[in-house]
Amino acid sequence: MQKYSRNSRISAITKILIENPNKIMSLNYFSEMLNAAKSTISEDILVIREILEAMEMGKVETIAGATGGVRYLARMSKEEEEAFQESICETLRDKSRIVPGNFLYITDIMLDPAIVHKAGIILASKFAKVKADYVITVETKGIPLAYEVARYLGVPLIVARKNSKVTEGTSVTINYVSGTTGRLGNMGLAKRTLKSSSKCLFIDDFLRAGGTVHGISDLLNEFDSELVGIGVLVDNKEVVKKMPTGYVSLVDYRGVDEEGNISVEASKRP
Amino acid sequence: MQKYSRNSRISAITKILIENPNKIMSLNYFSEMLNAAKSTISEDILVIREILEAMEMGKVETIAGATGGVRYLARMSKEEEEAFQESICETLRDKSRIVPGNFLYITDIMLDPAIVHKAGIILASKFAKVKADYVITVETKGIPLAYEVARYLGVPLIVARKNSKVTEGTSVTINYVSGTTGRLGNMGLAKRTLKSSSKCLFIDDFLRAGGTVHGISDLLNEFDSELVGIGVLVDNKEVVKKMPTGYVSLVDYRGVDEEGNISVEASKRP
Missing domain, CATH: 1.10.10.10 (Winged helix-like DNA-binding domain superfamily/Winged helix DNA-binding domain)
Structure with a gap:
């Protein structure tokens, strides 16, 4: 040989x-x-x-x-991490990102492998110590980032669905109040998705008041499982938060002024 | 230095x-x-x-x-590729995967980084020559696999949404007939998602009659763009197909017999 x-x-x-x-x-x-x-x-x-x-x-x-x-x-060096955070901020400051309803368009960022890949390394490194059994997200935009974090932590991904699907068998569904629309929504997980007594790390694109986080936490309780961390790309600082556990974000968003300037800066390190 | x-x-x-x-x-x-x-x-x-x-x-x-x-x-060697295909088949032959309605449960496979990662390498290598500008999928289950293929091809991912979202601005929506439910559905893409005259590779979890593929093809036409390839994890061979272009699958599924045995085998190489 x-x-x-x-x-x-x-x-x-x-x-x-x-x-x-x-x-x-x-x-x-x-x-x-x-x-x-x-x-x-x-x-x-x-x-x-x-x-x-x-x-x-x-x-x-x-x-x-x-x-x-x-x-x-x-792992990523502190310098590379900061340069990466600043590059996301630069991309987000483009005024054409404000879409009707004063929402910030970030879909392209959440689907760009070059960006998601690095964000995944950073978030995975921050949560290496919580020893999560699963990474969980809710459809749709956060899936690639949650997938990368799961890949770097070497654990499976779980996706809570906003409409239960015929092809997944029995599922558990809970109600929650969406921070974006202020409306009551529901999300569910197939019963076979998750072993009981699991520790789960929630990853998403955008954090507002935390309605979705509380929904995920409630859903995990139905599986006798626990939310052990929260990681997001963008933290909306305009909104007062009530969080069931600590969270990590890469970028802080503070809204749009009258001239359409988007206020965004790198999140401080935890 | x-x-x-x-x-x-x-x-x-x-x-x-x-x-x-x-x-x-x-x-x-x-x-x-x-x-x-x-x-x-x-x-x-x-x-x-x-x-x-x-x-x-x-x-x-x-x-x-x-x-x-x-x-x-x-790239992956032919031997490793075949061993990987066979390992997916083994996993899929578990009788408890048949959920009410005679659907095959594959969500866990589509969310397992160890599997999705390898499937992504194989599909990306098959489509290296079509020089796609984007990888496209439709929410939800195919997103991690489509993301991996996009990452390996070094291009952005696009996700067609089944319900247009408030946070994405103007979008183009088309109707299509879902192969799973036989019902008329709609899917859309934000206008800003895609440059015109783009070549797109469609990646999904499961291929049935091709209703979704035709929907994607119609949607791309609205952007003066083109479907240049189709890659899926599981090909349902029970259904007669009408495809707008060639496709690659990793595993062939031929249904369930009266004793609940699941017929699944590695797809032949194209």
Whole structure:
């Protein structure tokens, strides 16, 4: 069987770690795939860990024991994070983003992989410690961001639906007051979606008064499960909030003045 | 400024290429970041290209000229692709997946990053040549997969909405017949979503008679844009199809027999 150079092994291991964030990969796996001793693989991983830490591009953790191995955690440097937040603000300051009803159009941002991908890394890194079992969101705009956070945390995504669907079997539905429209809405989850006693992290595009968050929290209670964190791209600071738990946002929005200027700035770090 | 070893540079360059699929990255960018000559960076990239090709883990292309550089294209080996298709089939054969109305429950699969991520690589690689400007899907279940395909193709995602939203401004709405319910539905896109004369790739979870596909095609026509490909996870072979263009699926579904056995197998390669 073929042998590979250290250079080649390092490239292959880097790729596999990055494509499996927050997942423990055994040294045996790399050892067999690359036809190299485990001690050799350990040395390769040390090189990867050192350069990723030096460039603040991520962490590689070693987990000891029989089920041990290595695990990649996506991280971003403080400077890159701040530059990214500022670039979102710049994009949001475009006056043509105000649509009738004085809403801020952010759909394009929530669907742009280049943006969602980075926002996902940042939010996942802020919530690494809550050890969520699932990431949850409510359809529709927040789904790609919630998906990225789930991918980086290595957990499944759950999507609460605003209309229960024929193809999902029995579901649990609750009522909530939408902050956008002020109207009573309902959202539901298929019964089979979620194990009881789960810890869930809520991710969404836009945070207003928190009606949706309370809806999600109520819905999770029906599954004997718990909301353990809230992460959003944009926090609407014009609205007084009542939140069941702490939250993290990337950008603060403070409305539009009479000349149509959009007030938006990077959220302060928690 | 610090110098790095070849090993370290290779790890950093691999990571950046993998996180920017289908995007041309200039040698200058790496040269400045890693404080190394462009000729040195070229040699690093050659190592990465060779190992990724040898292990069938992806392609690294060199683009000549002033706007040139290198570009990473996600790929999977035929063996890995087939093993992945078979693993989805295994998961789908679980009898408890049949929900009332004889529908196959696939929501958990469409929301599992470990599955969606690989399905995204496969579908993106099949459609690399159509040079789509956007990936389009219709809410809700197909969004994570469509997002991954968009990410791997390096293009934005568009999501057609089943109910037009107050926060998106003027939108274009069309009627279509849903294959699932047989009922007339409507779906729309905000006017600002899409530039005219765009080529769009449609990605979804489940393909039945093609009512949704024709709806998407009609909707794109309203934007003087074109459907250039269709990719789905599951193809329902029980239904006769009329498709406006060719499609790719990963898994063929042929219904449920009287004992509740689910007939599902890997789709043949196109």
